[in-house]
Amino acid sequence: MIGRSKKSKYLETTLKYDATLCTGCGMCSTVCPHGVFVQKDGIAQLARPTACMECGACALNCAVRAISVDAGTGCATAQMIASLKGSKEPTCGSGCC
């Protein structure tokens, strides 16, 4: 839908994965809502890194810290409000989702 074309701003991701640390528990591919990880040959493999939406579920649930990602909300409103307020972490207001 978005993120497949060459000029898309959504192709790059802050997701980093160190396969040497992976124990093959399968948690990352379980929690990812976009099929970014798959389990192959007993460990996790990055199958669709450009589909990553940086929700942080994989990194948070990786017990051996093989995954890191700059997680946060992909919401322009939240980010613009955060930069107006001068706060680093964009979050939506209490009334919003």
Place this chain on the structure above:
Amino acid sequence: MITPTTSSITLIDRMQHILARAGLRRSRFRIRPGLYALGDPNSNSQVFVTANYGLSFDTLRSALSNIDCYILVLDTKGINVWCAAGKGTFGTEELIRRIGEVKLKDHVTHDILILPQLGASGVAAHEIERRTGFKVEYGPVRANDILQYLQNHAATPNMRRVTFNFMDRLILIPVELTHVFLPTIILMALLYFLSGPIPALTVPLVVIAGLLVFPLLIPWIPTPNFSTKGFLLGSMVAVPLFLLALISFPPAIWWKKLGVALPYLLIVPSLVAFITLNYTGATPFTSKSGVKREIFAFFPIMFWMFLAGVFIGTLFRFIR
């Protein structure tokens, strides 16, 4: 204390769902956090965890028809599971606190908690196990798949994926429109008295293009970013308004005609693009770094186009 509940959705529940979907009294549609008994659970029954947003709780319990189980409702301040997980309120600390508060170990003899998959961005499963002894099992994304999931506690790849199909996008439209309803009316009235009927007409057209047409057409607008999609859609609204302004302005020197009509080409696309850029927050696939890149690339263009349009429009309002 365990509160009894059922899986049936009453007429009053349905009315509340409609109001919530329309963005009315949504933040007050809350369930008291705590432990609920659905049907007649015993110490071997499953424990499902959810948020205290009414729609989340109702979606879960209605999907669990004919199942005797416990539902553990976390205090997410009335926010749905995924958004609350992003904020951390559907989170590791709250889950651990809630397990202790309801004395879950006194009610069940097993050690399994079933969480919605989208709660995973707030909950570290291994931390829960280390600190409470309970093992977290992530169920499917959608509550509708739970019964199939329960057959062998495994989800198919499709159950693990979020979707954003036509219906998903359609159901989001009312809440977006409710947010802007009052400002739209006020701005229309204001522009009508300040500048006339065509500028007033522009306001609802921008809102309809950005919040109604855009969400439905996202996959088919042939550019890769939200802002460029918005510029394109906005231009399609702007060109007829531009021509209408050219025609309706009484015979005058050509550059005066152009001065009156040109603001439509500048203001409408930039406003629609600003709305569609902000729609990123309503979608389930935009990333934080991607949105940041998109804001840096396109917001300055929107800003200067809009300002230039307002400047030219104001100028020709007085010299025509």
